[in-house]
Amino acid sequence: MIYRNKICPYACQPISSIEVSCEHIVPDALGGPATFALAADKTHNSVYGASVDIRLIRSPLMGMIAARAGVETRSGPSTWKTQGHLVADGSPVELVGSKDAVAFRFLKPVEVDPVTRRVQAIKGFGADVDKELARVTKDLKRKGWDLTPTGHEVLDSNVRGSFEHNLSEATQGLTKIAYLATVWAVGDRFINTEAGAQYRRWLSVEPTVNALEAAELRPLGGSLFKAQGTPTQHHIACVVSGQTVLTGVRLFNEPLFEIAIAVEVPELQLPEDHGHLVIIDAVAKTFEEQLLIP
Incomplete structure (x- = not known):
């Protein structure tokens, strides 16, 4: 594969002198094209x-947004996971969702007496309880014990869970895309600027609000995108304005996963004649690049 860059955006060394691999600008698991890479x-x-x-x-x-869009990952259709509990008795459960369905499983399907270490109960949803019973019975029989069920109890199957949006983690992931996209648009010369170093400092630390401020990056409050996309598209824009480079990323046309970052690059003499807009089809994993003429 012929790459657009000759300098590594992370190690800041010529790619001819180090061992390199393909870095998707948008992760493959989110529908990033292999050809939109460094x-x-x-x-x-x-x-x-x-x-x-x-x-x-x-x-x-x-994960829910990617699954809804129909993104295929290397291991199959995109899925999402979260944890919750059974309302009836508080048992911890895991929810696994796909584009069209949600499955539930108990995180601790086998309940054991802490003193005697004997199995007290086996839990499951629907046919899962029969599978778990067969598994435990076979395991105990191999150890010389017999498991004889004494009855069953059907509990209300209502499950309560929650979805959390970690803003700092999302910001760091979107910033990584923005940095690589800026290198794609501006070229290798951006890598060794102070702005490039600011990006790398933020990517190298645990994502917190204080770490973002310490890196001196300042995400903007607005959006660079005038036109609305579709839930299967990613939009990435990079625009030069004087000594400022503005880069915006919006994944799946979702405001919760959008960022715009402006950095100063006085070291470079950038032509203020156009910007770049990349529109990605996350399902087909293809992209088109447009020049934005002022």
Whole structure:
């Protein structure tokens, strides 16, 4: 694959001198095209993928939006997870959702007496309880014990859960996309500016409000996007205004996953003649790039 960049956006070294891998500007699990990517140091790419990216991808709210859009991941259709409890007795449960359905399972399906260590109850939803009973019975029989059910109790199946939106984690994930998109639009020369260093400082720390302020990045309150997209699209824009580079990211046309960041780049003499707009089809994993003429 021929990459657009010659300098790693993380290690700030020529990609010809280090081991690199493909860094999707938008994560693949969110519908990011493989062709909308940069070459990046393999170790940095792996670390950020397992921290910044995974926190954004595994956000239950993001997962729900991606599943609703019909995004395919490497392991199949996009899903989301969150935890809750059975209203009837407070038992912890996990909710696993897809585009068209939600499944429930008990986090602790086997209840054991803390003193005798004997099985007191086996819990499950629908056919799951039969599967769990068969599994436990087989396991105990292998250990020389017999499990004889003495009866069953049907509880109200209402489940109460919650969805949390961690603003700092979402901001960091969106900022990573914004940084890579800025390198894509402006070029390698952006990497070694102070603004590039500000981005990298924020990506390298645990996401908190104080850490964002310490990196001296200032997300804007508004949006760079005039036209509305669809729930299956991502919009990314990068515009030059004087010594300022403004980059905006909006995933799945969702305001909760949108950010706009302005940074000063006095080191560079940037032509103020156009901006870049990238529109991604997250289902087809394709993109089109447009020049924005003032």
